[in-house]
Amino acid sequence: xxxxxxxxxxxxxxxxxxxxxxxxxxxxxxxxxxxxxxxxxxxxxxxxxxxxxxxxxxxxxxxxxxxxxxxxxxxxxxxxxxxxxxxxxxxxxxxxxxxxxxxxxxxxxxxxxxxxxxxxxxxxxxxxxxxxxxxxxxxxxxxxxxxxxxxxxxxxxxxxxxxxxxxxxxxxxxxxxxxxxxxxxxxxxxxx
Numbered sequence: 330x331x332x333x334x335x336x337x338x339x340x341x342x343x344x345x346x347x348x349x350x351x352x353x354x355x356x357x358x359x360x361x362x363x364x365x366x367x368x369x370x371x372x373x374x375x376x377x378x379x380x381x382x383x384x385x386x387x388x389x390x391x392x393x394x395x396x397x398x399x400x401x402x403x404x405x406x407x408x409x410x411x412x413x414x415x416x417x418x419x420x421x422x423x424x425x426x427x428x429x430x431x432x433x434x435x436x437x438x439x440x441x442x443x444x445x446x447x448x449x450x451x452x453x454x455x456x457x458x459x460x461x462x463x464x465x466x467x468x469x470x471x472x473x474x475x476x477x478x479x480x481x482x483x484x485x486x487x488x489x490x491x492x493x494x495x496x497x498x499x500x501x502x503x504x505x506x507x508x509x510x511x512x513x514x515x516x517x518x519x520x521x
Contacts, residue, residue, distance in 0.1 A: 347455045348510065368456050371448055378445070379476045380485060392489045398435040399491075442495035443502065446473065450503025451510075462504055469500030 350363035449469050454460045460468075473496035481488035 347452055348514065351455075364452075364455050368452050371452060375445065375449075375476075380479055380483075392487060392491070395490055395494065397489075397491055398439050401435060439491070439495055442492050443499035446496040446499035447503035447506065450500035450505075451507045452503075453500075454504065454507050462501070465504045466497055466501050470497040473497060 346367045347364050350367065351360050354360045354363050446469055449472070450465050453465055453468065470493060473493045476496075477488045477490075477492055480486040
């Protein structure tokens with residue numbers, strides 16, 4: 330869990346690189362180049378973590394069980410449905426490796442999927458002006474679905490509907506952070 334929090338801190342730090350650049354770079358052209366560069370590096374990082382580092386994995390599966398992990402967590406905690414103790418141990422076991430998909434717990438996987446897409450929801454409105462909440466949610470859902478489909482078709486992992494939900498949720502949370510940021514600091518940074 331500590332690794333998830335550490336990874337989340339790094340992701341949140343990346344989210345604030347664009348506003349920092351808007352403060353440092355005075356001309357609109359320099360700001361635009363900086364924003365586009367940070368966004369491109371972020372997108373490249375997502376594609377690396379979710380696709381290209383899995384080259385030659387030759388694993389392909391599909392799970393269309395919405396909220397599967399969330400249901401497991403709730404059942405383990407509250408016992409609404411009888412499930413094996415081994416399943417609960419697998420859901421809550423400790424993990425020592427953060428980005429190795431084989432060694433993450435289902436809870437860590439859920440959190441990492443949410444955290445991974447938070448910068449998308451935060452950074453996208455800086456790049457694409459006049460982008461509202463729903464457009465941000467749709468763009469992130471389509472991007473996530475494209476990643477999951479590619480993982481399935483290229484045999485680079487498990488195509489999981491939960492990943493699409495969690496990634497979209499992360500982007501929506503990131504958009505909320507963008508709105509909070511605008512209310513707190515927007516006039517100071519955007520007016521320069």
